Amino acid sequence: MKFYLDEGIVLKGSDFGEGHRLLTIITKELGKIKAVAYGAKKVKSKKRGALLEFSRTNIYLRQSNDYFIVEQAEGREYFPNLYGNKELLDAAGQIAWLTDRFWPLGQLNPKLYNWVLYSLRLLNSGVWPRIVLRNFELKLLAFTGFRPITTHCAVCRKPYRGEVWYFGAGEGGIVCPSCRPEEGIYFEIFPEVVKGMNALLLASPEKLPELLLDERVVDRVRTILEYFLGYQIGEPIRLI
Numbered sequence: 001m002k003f004y005l006d007e008g009i010v011l012k013g014s015d016f017g018e019g020h021r022l023l024t025i026i027t028k029e030l031g032k033i034k035a036v037a038y039g040a041k042k043v044k045s046k047k048r049g050a051l052l053e054f055s056r057t058n059i060y061l062r063q064s065n066d067y068f069i070v071e072q073a074e075g076r077e078y079f080p081n082l083y084g085n086k087e088l089l090d091a092a093g094q095i096a097w098l099t100d101r102f103w104p105l106g107q108l109n110p111k112l113y114n115w116v117l118y119s120l121r122l123l124n125s126g127v128w129p130r131i132v133l134r135n136f137e138l139k140l141l142a143f144t145g146f147r148p149i150t151t152h153c154a155v156c157r158k159p160y161r162g163e164v165w166y167f168g169a170g171e172g173g174i175v176c177p178s179c180r181p182e183e184g185i186y187f188e189i190f191p192e193v194v195k196g197m198n199a200l201l202l203a204s205p206e207k208l209p210e211l212l213l214d215e216r217v218v219d220r221v222r223t224i225l226e227y228f229l230g231y232q233i234g235e236p237i238r239l240i
C-alpha cells in the first residue's frame, strides 16, 4: 500500500453511501485523480471543510488498487466570497468544469494547476469575472496544447498586421482572407479583438486586474472561445 501527501483542489464531488464523498481532485504531484473520502459528510469530520469544492488543501492519500482514499485533509486556502455570490460560484464552476474536461486522469499539469489557483484567487478578490474567465480559458488552451495562433495566418504563416481576418477552429487560430475556405464556420475578427486576445493570453495574474479591455472585445473573445473550446472537446458548450 502506498501513501502520499499532496496539495490539491477539489473540482467536484458527489455523495455516496452513508456520508461518503467521491471527489475529482487536481493535485500538484499526482495530477488529476479520483478519490474517496469516507465519512466526509459527517458534521464532526475534519475533512468536511477542507474538501469543499475549490478550496486548496493538503491531502494525505492512500492508494488502493485503481483509486485513492483520503486519509486526512487540512485546508490551506479558502475562497469564501465564491459561495455567497451566484455569479462568482458559476464562474468558479465553469473553471472546474473546463479543467475536468481538458485534463485527463493521472496526467500531471503543474502550470494548469497553478492557473486554476490564480483564477480562483482573482475571482475571490473581486476582479471582473469575465476577464478572469477569458484569461483562464486561453491559458487552459495553452497548457493543454491548443494555444490559439494569433500572430500570423495559421495556414500560410503570413504575419498579422491589423486587417480584418477570420478565426478558424480547425486551423487553430487566425486565418487570412486568402486562406479562408468558402465553407465552414469562421468568425470575422478585427485588430482590437486580436489585440485583446493576446493581452488576455499573456497577462500575468498580477497584471490581470489592471487590464483595460472594452466590454465588446471581451464579448467577442468569449464567442470565439466558446466555439473553439467546444470544437476541441467535440460538443457545443456555453460560456458565462
Ligand SMILES: [Zn+2]
Binding pocket: 153, 154, 155, 156, 157, 158, 175, 176, 177, 178, 179
Ligand atoms: Zn493565409
